[in-house]
Amino acid sequence: MSGGSSESLRLDKWLWYARFFKSRTLATRLCAAGRLRVNGAIVKKAHYVVKPGDVLTFPKGPHIRVIRVAALGTRRGPAPEAQTLYEDLEPPQVRETGDFVAPSKVAEREPGTGRPTKVQRRAIDKLREFNED
Numbered sequence: 001m002s003g004g005s006s007e008s009l010r011l012d013k014w015l016w017y018a019r020f021f022k023s024r025t026l027a028t029r030l031c032a033a034g035r036l037r038v039n040g041a042i043v044k045k046a047h048y049v050v051k052p053g054d055v056l057t058f059p060k061g062p063h064i065r066v067i068r069v070a071a072l073g074t075r076r077g078p079a080p081e082a083q084t085l086y087e088d089l090e091p092p093q094v095r096e097t098g099d100f101v102a103p104s105k106v107a108e109r110e111p112g113t114g115r116p117t118k119v120q121r122r123a124i125d126k127l128r129e130f131n132e133d
């Protein structure tokens with residue numbers, strides 16, 4: 001960042017430095033999707049400037065992360081160094097996605113029997129339809 005103050009840093013860069021995302025591109029996508037809040041306000045620009053004391057709220061996997069920026073950092077270092085850049089305000093919370101249905105288990109076959117034939121596949125499909133009714 002040329003000409004910028006040392007008291008602030010781009011949001012996508014900070015998220016990358018703090019190791020919340022593997023790349024700046026992924027951090028930028030989260031920002032552009034409008035799924036990140038800074039101090040309660042929705043941010044849609046990756047170039048939003050964060051400073052120490054800002055509170056970030058964003059989804060990360062199945063969790064909602066709420067963190068406070070403690071320091072800005074100067075590089076993407078090892079994980080212990082990255083953990084000093086933020087303070088976790090709440091332990092990760094699981095997002096409620098409504099009615100979560102676990103994926104059904106794929107039918108198991110004996111090892112070495114190969115793929116089902118057309119007749120076997122149709123029998124499996126009939127059985128599945130019967131179980132759904």
